[in-house]
Amino acid sequence: MRTHYCGHLRASHTGETVTLFGWVDRRRDHGGVIFVDLRDRTGIVQIVSDPERTPGSFETANDLRNEYVVRITGKVSQRQDGAVNPKLPTGEIEIYADEIELLNAVRKQLPFQVSTAEAESVREELRLRYRYLDLRRERMAQNLQTRHAVVKAIRRFLEDAEHFMEVETPILTRSTPEGARDFILPSRVNEGEWFALPQSPQLFKQILMVSGVDRYYQIARCFRDEDLRADRQPEFTQLDMEMSFLTQDEILDLNERLVGHIFQTVQGIDVPRPFPRLTYAEAMDRYGTDKPDTRYGLELVEVSDLVANSGFKVFSGAVKSGGMVKVLPIPNGNDVISNVRIKPGGDLFKVAAEAGAKGLAYIRVRESGEIDTIGAIKDNLSAEQKQELLSRTGAQPGTLLLFGAGPDDIVNPTLDRVRQAIAKEMNLIPADQLNLLWVTDFPMFEWNADEQRLEALHHPFTAPRPSDIGDLKTALAQAYDLVLNGYEIGGGSLRIYQPEVQRQVFETIGLSTEEAQEKFGFLLEAFEYGTPPHGGIAYGLDRLVMLMAGEESIRDAIAFPKTQQARCLLTEAPSTVDAQQLKELHVASTYRPKPKSEAADS
């Protein structure tokens, strides 16, 4: 029976006989004395075996290899002076192994080295295929631990301090329009009908408010059948919350205390409260994005009014056709960014082009305050305009001004990306800083050009500001996102709780009364029976853990993630199924393997 975990042993245990279980992290064989680093999830402790002092274990110690599983019984003893290892928390002691029992050997060559001492980066394909070994490694073991600690802190705060109740909602539910593509499952019992996996528990949590649950939360699995990214998986976990009878400010305050509690408990970090707030309009204006990274400056400056009548057609034309001209001022940018990089073919040009821009105009501010740029700009700006440009952008000698000109929805994303690329390159991002901020007052809708209709920016249950109900098309929403260092980690809103308003919103996004009734009739009906004002929020748990663990991929915050092709390399899911299974489900596959290309043969 285990008496201790490896990583918990200290000098205070000296003299005790302990029994440990774990994996051989490493073995150092000196011919006479053998050292074994024994590892379990808490850490490593050194085991000693030699023929004279521990004859009972020496033979087995000889046979041990990396990652063998063993039971060890022995006495904790203080290490000699000079033999102490300050790098290990257990480095002051070691265990003289009276007994070593080999519980299981490794029968195959390890696909990669597991040892904590090996920091070599292993191909991710291998890590995913042998995930159980990868999870033994220190980095991933720590990430799992961090994730656990975050969830635990959430539960303690919400349940113990704030009277929240966890309620599970169905995984088998119905397909809903709007939002992402659903994963669907055929119903065997109800032939011809389909379940969908939930994109989020949105509808259920609102119904729980109608049910009087008052404060709901759930660590909820969500599913969206869309293409993957470094921060997106087809199944992911949300901290999902919904509350009745609270104002937006009360909800934000509660969430600030929640987030503060998480950082305090998990990492011992005090995040200052209240969190700064930016309106959506302000965020777009100053950063060109609704999730700005505010750890560094490089704020955008709009100059549309200044250049609207200039002779430089790129600028004046952009403004005349309803667009804008904005500047990204880069202090000391002249030294860092050459013209070649801004012009076609250059890397910054590519960044801008990817966002849809045709190019980046620029002005360099020289020592005397002289401006250095292409003739077309220089010649078409008056001295006053130049002066105003410099003072408005705060330009100093050495400053590089990059211009975006065109439609708003090109200029903003372009300068946002360029801003991030430059901040990274110029090392302007303080690594250890945590900038949490709320972005509020989102528009209710945004125009979807493909479908030629308005679309809910957040989701169609978001409440408009009461003062904006008159004109829903341009209304602002009572919605809020929590942003951490440029990542959206949570978002929510006050919900519509009057069926009339809900119907109007459905109408605005082009959902007919009949369609709304068919898709969401159950919700609208529930709202007829006494619905409390309510609102909520959902956090991307994986993304939060990723950031707290200092990882750059969401996969490193998830025990068993999928590849970018949405495959699980461990289980080889998805897989084909028997024809019989399909038949029972009343499903036939239309898939036909592509014929092999014959070009190679002939």
Place this chain on the structure above:
RNA sequence: GGGCCUGUAGUUCAAUUGGUUAGAGCACCGCCCUGUCACGGCGGAAGUUGCGGGUUCGAAUCCCGUCAGGCCCGCCA
């Protein structure tokens, strides 16, 4: 659906840019070593250079196709 990057021993990388026998660290196997902690020493085994085709006297290297993994766009809160 599209763009870019990567794929060489179990693994992490190298291979003088098309040149003859594809190397090294760690892991693995054998021998030696009683205080190491990334122990050390000696020796050994280990390769369809992802796969298929092409160009060439000659291909890990160049070309085409294909598969897998990654980053991104589209898509997605």
